[in-house]
Amino acid sequence: MTAQLQFDQIQTGEVITGRPFTVTRESIQAFADASLDYNPLHFDDKYMENTFGKTSFDGVIMHGMQNFALISRTLTDWLLPKGGFHRRLETRWLKPVQLGHTITTKATLTQKKQTDKGFWVQFDIEVTNHLGGLVAAGNAMAEFLDVIPGKPE
Amino acid sequence: MTILDLDNFETDFWKDVDKRKTWDQIIPGELRDTRPVTLTKEVIARYAEGVGEDNPIYFDEAYARTTPYGGIIAPPSIHILLMFACTTTEDWMRSPGTINAGQNWSYHNPIRPGDTITMRGTALDRFIKKDRLFAVHENTFTNQHGQIVCTGRGQTIRPN
Numbered sequence: 001m002t003a004q005l006q007f008d009q010i011q012t013g014e015v016i017t018g019r020p021f022t023v024t025r026e027s028i029q030a031f032a033d034a035s036l037d038y039n040p041l042h043f044d045d046k047y048m049e050n051t052f053g054k055t056s057f058d059g060v061i062m063h064g065m066q067n068f069a070l071i072s073r074t075l076t077d078w079l080l081p082k083g084g085f086h087r088r089l090e091t092r093w094l095k096p097v098q099l100g101h102t103i104t105t106k107a108t109l110t111q112k113k114q115t116d117k118g119f120w121v122q123f124d125i126e127v128t129n130h131l132g133g134l135v136a137a138g139n140a141m142a143e144f145l146d147v148i149p150g151k152p153e
Numbered sequence: 154m155t156i157l158d159l160d161n162f163e164t165d166f167w168k169d170v171d172k173r174k175t176w177d178q179i180i181p182g183e184l185r186d187t188r189p190v191t192l193t194k195e196v197i198a199r200y201a202e203g204v205g206e207d208n209p210i211y212f213d214e215a216y217a218r219t220t221p222y223g224g225i226i227a228p229p230s231i232h233i234l235l236m237f238a239c240t241t242t243e244d245w246m247r248s249p250g251t252i253n254a255g256q257n258w259s260y261h262n263p264i265r266p267g268d269t270i271t272m273r274g275t276a277l278d279r280f281i282k283k284d285r286l287f288a289v290h291e292n293t294f295t296n297q298h299g300q301i302v303c304t305g306r307g308q309t310i311r312p313n
Contacts, residue, residue, distance in 0.1 A: 021205075034203020036237035038164040040249045052250050052312060054284045064253030065233045069204040072230040080208060083221060086229050090257035138255075150262035150300060151223045 003144040007119035018074030018105030062097040091138035102130040119144040176286040176311040185274035194266035226263035239272035250312030258305035
């Protein structure tokens with residue numbers, strides 16, 4: 001199917017819900033081992049009794065980039081089967097995510113935009129915790145294109 | 154070419170802490186010290202598993218060949234790993250208490266097994282807001298063909 005046809009099948013207003021994710025010490029260790037980010041913010045209970053400038057936390061926190069990876073997965077889970085190419089993700093971390101919290105990504109397809117060379121879709125991103133609190137917000141873009149850059153001959 | 158060795162990575166972020174730039178020492182525009190790393194199929198598969206990326210396009214070559222990508226690719230978010238893999242123990246992004254405030258990343262060429270990735274990283278800016286010390290970093294990752302893989306910018310709150 002051409003990129004044009006794939007793009008034409010996309011409907012704005014669609015809401016994509018990611019797989020819920022619960023933070024545990026094991027999940028933090030797994031993410032650290034994958035990302036190589038071993039900051040004591042994520043491991044050291046004693047260290048987390050400190051205040052960090054104007055910020056203090058109630059115990060260890062999840063990596064912010066864990067959230068980034070989960071949003072990214074939510075987008076690619078939806079895009080890959082449709083032929084879409086994940087192009088951009090912008091996020092702001094609004095609240096720390098702590099042990100025992102369950103977070104869920106919601107991506108809303110807000111706009112479609114055809115440019116001179118591309119077929120683009122835009123998403124609004126929200127990540128909420130199990131209490132309904134907004135922990136991250138952002139936006140994303142994907143492109144439908146006939147040939148993926150760098151595809152082997 | 155240095156194949157990324159995940160099993161001998163320095164996980165103690167307190168090591169070399171005194172050699173890292175503090176907020177006061179960060180000069181906007183200054184390059185961070187980086188080194189290229191080669192990502193094998195195994196490194197990509199371990200990253201994918203660790204972050205819960207279970208699409209077979211990240212680890213099953215036979216399946217990946219049937220997709221428009223034509224072979225295994227790395228999950229787009231693998232720059233999270235590259236940020237640490239391509240920098241040294243003296244890099245200020247390892248400073249304990251570095252708090253991530255937000256990020257934006259653009260993706261161009263997917264990373265594939267065997268790619269050697271080079272990072273160019275700068276401190277783009279620093280500022281004080283609501284009594285907190287912020288640094289803005291900007292990174293460009295390229296592959297062995299000189300093609301842009303991804304670019305990104307992030308903000309961190311620096312430990313005092």
